[in-house]
Amino acid sequence: MHIHSNSIRIWFALQGLLAFSIMAGAEIVMMVRVYALYNRRKWVRYGFIALMLAEVLTAFLGIVLTFPPTSFDPQLIITTTPGSFEYFSISTLVSQTIVLVLSIARYRYMYKKGHWEGTRIIKLMLRDGTLAFLVFFMLSLLMAVYHILQQPFAPSEYVWSISIISVTECRLILNLQKLPFTESDTLTEFPEFTTVLTNDHSGPGTS
Template identity: 30%
Template sequence: MSSEAAAFTRQYLNAAGLSLLVYEQFITWETEFQSIWRSSPWNVKLTFFIARYFSLGAQIANLIYSTPVFIRRQNGNCLPWFKLKFQTGSVMLLMWNLEAIMMVRVYALYGRKLWIGALLIFWFACCRASDVWFWTVGNDQLKLDMYCILTQVSATSRWMSLLVVINQTILWFLSYRKYRTAVRDQWIEQSPVLRTVIRDNSWTLLVLFGND
């Protein structure tokens, strides 16, 4: 596939993804308003806003600035500040938000024990420091063609992706361990939210493995 064809394919996928986000926004707005904006604490609102609306805004910006026609008008300048800083930074923020949500779930599943909370906070901080280091070093090694298609990926970017997969695998295992305990001891019906947690964690893990 040529670089131009890849750029148009990327644009079609961006448009399809944005359409799904907007559609889902409309059909779930009433539930969202009642469950999140009217009755949840501020930290839940914040994480939800990042996951829901920041991702939507980032996708809109991505759709605009990645349009092949727009890129052509820049005479081959694919705006490194956007591709290497805004896009990468947006993905990192969304991943940080996702991992924070997963860790809070694990913390709740294990009885909100102080030592588990402290361990998760330390783990989260170490991972974020690693991400920033990988991003700082790896961005300088990325190369783009005139259509903003990556032609060279740094080794640090691969390590960063591996770290994300490892984190999600560990969080999935910790959640699954509690789920199996609930099934074995037959109290799963008393906590149906546990099924939702393991379902969401499983889908997240599958998507990450598929992307990597």
């Protein structure tokens, strides 16, 4: 089947936008968790909005500045990644680091105040958040390094990254939903989480 070279060129350029969209979804999940930890404070909300807008601007700027010329060789699509990956990866590394720093700072504060002693949901969020950060950070770093070094297996890393990011994002949500609701957090300085879903299948004749 003959595919027009311009179509391949456009698809190649927009790969960075696809990668950014998937990573942005995962980052929003992490940001919401941190936002809840800070009791939905305004400076956290507006800070995360500004951070996400900066990422969007950087991603689109990278696509515009690195858009392939008309002399683009279609065979490059299987041997290299678009230049926008460099912009996108660096911006996500900065964003993820900020989210992690805010998370650790809040966890330390809560631990010193004794707000999470025996609280399983906080321990779960700390564990999952740290693991997710390591996964996202490593994948973003590999995207940037592989592109800069023009490694021939960079496109394969990009494809695997999409799958890994999606799976990790799902686990962040599902782990909270599966956590048994065995305790309630009623401390005034700690938010009440409603992420855990409970289903009551009791019928009229059920005792």
